[in-house]
Amino acid sequence: MITKKVNGVQEALQGVKSGMTMMLGGFGLSGIPENAIAELVRLNVNELTCISNNAGVDDFGLGLLLQKHQIKKMVSSYVGENAEFERQMLSGELDVELIPQGTLAERCRAAQGGFPAFYTPAGYGTEVAEGKETREFHGKMYVLEYAFDADFAFIKAWKGDAAGNLIFKGTARNFNPNMCGAAKITVAEVEELVPVGTLDPNQIHIPGIFVQRIFQGENYEKRIEQRTVRQKP
Amino acid sequence: MALDKNQIAQRIAQEVKNGYYVNLGIGIPTLVANYVRNDIEVEFQSENGVLGMGPFPYEGEEDADIINAGKQTITTLPGASFFDSATSFSMIRGKHVDLTILGAMEVADNGDIANWKIPGKMVKGMGGAMDLVASAENIIVAMMHTNKAGESKLLSTCSLPLTGVGCVKKIVTNLAVLEVTPDGFLLLERAPEVSIETIKNATEGKLIIPDHVPEMNL
Numbered sequence: 001m002i003t004k005k006v007n008g009v010q011e012a013l014q015g016v017k018s019g020m021t022m023m024l025g026g027f028g029l030s031g032i033p034e035n036a037i038a039e040l041v042r043l044n045v046n047e048l049t050c051i052s053n054n055a056g057v058d059d060f061g062l063g064l065l066l067q068k069h070q071i072k073k074m075v076s077s078y079v080g081e082n083a084e085f086e087r088q089m090l091s092g093e094l095d096v097e098l099i100p101q102g103t104l105a106e107r108c109r110a111a112q113g114g115f116p117a118f119y120t121p122a123g124y125g126t127e128v129a130e131g132k133e134t135r136e137f138h139g140k141m142y143v144l145e146y147a148f149d150a151d152f153a154f155i156k157a158w159k160g161d162a163a164g165n166l167i168f169k170g171t172a173r174n175f176n177p178n179m180c181g182a183a184k185i186t187v188a189e190v191e192e193l194v195p196v197g198t199l200d201p202n203q204i205h206i207p208g209i210f211v212q213r214i215f216q217g218e219n220y221e222k223r224i225e226q227r228t229v230r231q232k233p
Numbered sequence: 234m235a236l237d238k239n240q241i242a243q244r245i246a247q248e249v250k251n252g253y254y255v256n257l258g259i260g261i262p263t264l265v266a267n268y269v270r271n272d273i274e275v276e277f278q279s280e281n282g283v284l285g286m287g288p289f290p291y292e293g294e295e296d297a298d299i300i301n302a303g304k305q306t307i308t309t310l311p312g313a314s315f316f317d318s319a320t321s322f323s324m325i326r327g328k329h330v331d332l333t334i335l336g337a338m339e340v341a342d343n344g345d346i347a348n349w350k351i352p353g354k355m356v357k358g359m360g361g362a363m364d365l366v367a368s369a370e371n372i373i374v375a376m377m378h379t380n381k382a383g384e385s386k387l388l389s390t391c392s393l394p395l396t397g398v399g400c401v402k403k404i405v406t407n408l409a410v411l412e413v414t415p416d417g418f419l420l421l422e423r424a425p426e427v428s429i430e431t432i433k434n435a436t437e438g439k440l441i442i443p444d445h446v447p448e449m450n451l
Contacts, residue, residue, distance in 0.1 A: 027281040027318070028304035030297060053318070078358035081304075086355050098356065101280060102322030102364030109319040121326065121367035125345075125398035128363060158298075170298035170315055171282045177317040205317075222297035225304040229292040 001196060004164035004188075004214045009039045012187045012213045016152060018045045019072075023108065023153040023179040024052040024062065028225045031172030032061050035189045035217040036154035040065055049073040051148055053104060053175055055085045060223050069093070075148075077101035081225070100128065103145050105175060110147035111182035112210065117146045153183035156217070157206070160190035161199055164208025173205070181210030189217035235407040236424050236449075241375050243268040244449055245334055245405050248373055254278055256325065256365060258335030259303045261375040265334055276312070278330055280361040282321050285313025302361065325361070326368040333369035335362060337376045337401075339391045342417040342438035344401045346374065347393035359396060366397030378406035378435045385437035387411070387418055408432050410449065417441050422449045 006012050013036065022040075026032030040048075041064050048071050055074055056062035065071050066084050073095040079085055088094035099107075100122040110118055119142035123129045133144035155176040158169035166188055168176060180186050193216040208214075236244065238261050246268035249255055256278045257263055266286075269275055277286040279301040286301060287308040295306040324330050339347040346366055349359040366372060379385055387404065404411045409432050410422040417439030423432060425448050433440060 028300065030281075030300050030304070076358060078360040080357035090355070098358040100359055100363035101318070101361040102326060105318035105322050120364075122364040124367060126363065126395045128359070168315075168317075170296065171279070171300050172298040173315055173317050174282050175318045178319045224295060224297045224306060225300070226306065227295055228289045228305040228307070229295060230289045232291045 001163050002208070003162050004208060004211055005162035005193070006213045006215050008215055009035045009189070009217075012036070012189070012215045013039045013043065015185065016040070016043060016045055019047045020045070020151040021049040021149065022051065023148065023150045023183050024050060025155040025174065025176035025179050026061065027053050027171065027174035029057065029061050029223050031156050031168070031174050031176055032056070033154040033156040033189050034220055036187060037061065037064055040070065041068060044068070044070070046070045047072045049075065051075045051104070051108075051150060053077050053101060055079045055082050057081050057225065058084050060221070066094070073097065075099065075104070077104050105178050107145055107148045108175060108178040108182045111149065112178065112180065115147055117144055119143065120145055148182060150183035151185065153179040153186040155179050155186065155188050157188055157190045159192045159194055159199065160188055160214050161194055161196045162214065163196055164188065164211030164214050165199055165204045166190070166206040166211065167199060167203060168205050177206050180206045185212045186210060187212070188214045190214065191217060191220060234424065234426050237407070239264055240451060241405055241407060243451055244410065245373055245375055246270070248403070249273070249275055249332065251275070253331040254284065254324070254329065255332045255334065256280065256330050258362070260336045262334040262336060263303070265375075278321070278324060279307075280321050280325065282316050282318060283307075283309060283313060284316070284324075285310045287313070322361070322364050325364050328368060328370055330369060332371045332373065333365045334373045334375055335365065337374045337386070338380075339386050339388055339393050340374055340376070340401050340404055341388050341391045342413065344399040344413040345391050346396050346401050347391040348396050350394045352394065362396050366400045369400070372401050372403070374401050374404045376404070376406055378408040378432070385435055387436045387438045389438045408435060414441065419443070420446050422447055424449055425451070
């Protein structure tokens with residue numbers, strides 16, 4: 001076995017520098033790497049390019065990095081629910097690249113899987129395709145999109161072991177598995193770091209080869225963005 | 234009588250057939266789930282990674298790890314599955330999802346759709362809408378026939394930035410059911426007691442009016 005375990009978030013984020021490109025897992029606030037984000041705030045690195053489906057809310061998730069002006073550019077598919085984000089975007093402090101959600105996921109998966117680029121129908125004929133190569137296949141038009149090139153991927157899983165094997169829970173899975181192995185260094189934080197050998201190899205979602213560092217996360221808030229319920233009958 | 238949002242959803246639910254995997258957008262489309270016949274087998278897909286979505290949880294049973302694309306807490310039904318975002322969009326782009334129902338700001342009579350951006354206003358992003366409209370074979374748009382200023386949303390050309398080109402097949406509005414054909418919007422049905430004249434006046438794009446236009450059956 002090859003050990004990926006590190007002792008906590010500070011060791012996990014060694015080598016992080018200002019100006020780097022980061023991938024961060026999560027959809028809304030679900031499945032975000034809470035510990036890594038807190039450490040990025042503490043390290044006070046700035047000029048970051050962040051690839052993440054959303055940009056958090058004002059006081060949680062990537063919103064914490066926005067508050068401290070640490071992000072230079074966001075690459076996302078949807079960035080509502082964040083007033084500080086809006087302010088920085090409109091004032092020109094923050095560069096924002098909006099791309100279709102499936103393209104975002106596939107640009108991660110392409111980087112993970114060794115594809116430099118791929119054709120997708122998403123965005124053809126819209127401003128998203130402006131300046132991009134297009135090509136016809138079987139009578140339909142497609143847009144050429146490139147794999148991401150990131151320095152770090154920060155991902156959050158439910159369970160993991162020292163070998164870096166990961167299991168996700170519910171829709172907190174989202175972009176996390178696609179970002180594993182899609183950056184030069186993948187850092188996984190888990191709610192539960194279990195002894196090697198206790199995870200059933202049949203049930204592993206991401207094999208440890210895609211992960212360089214893994215640590216037991218702490219103090220998960222797991223905030224709910226839209227609490228919707230129904231009354232018991 | 235023009236339909237309300239729930240009635241639009243009720244009419245669209247008639248388009249949901251046995252064995253369909255369905256992706257519902259935010260807004261009126263979400264309401265469609267409430268009106269699907271319970272004697273047919275249908276599974277709802279949410280692009281953030283769940284197939285087999287159920288209703289909202291009972292109070293106290295919310296789980297931060299189980300949400301829909303609107304970031305609302307949800308439940309799953311027996312037979313449900315979770316998956317990553319790339320797999321989710323493989324379902325969508327790969328045409329495994331049978332029906333996509335989404336809202337729109339504008340639709341053109343050639344099937345172009347605009348629903349993600351108003352220049353000069355805060356742009357929140359397209360989310361999964363561009364992937365959905367670029368790939369789905371069967372796209373139904375749920376929207377009001379006119380905007381708040383009373384202007385038609387069914388146009389000869391979209392004025393807003395496009396989400397997709399030539400992709401919309403059917404539109405259900407508060408006034409009518411229309412099909413997008415090579416010759417324009419074909420009027421299929423009208424809302425109860427709504428006249429053809431009313432629909433004509435509310436439609437800026439090319440409208441084809443057959444001899445007989447039945448009222449919707451709700």
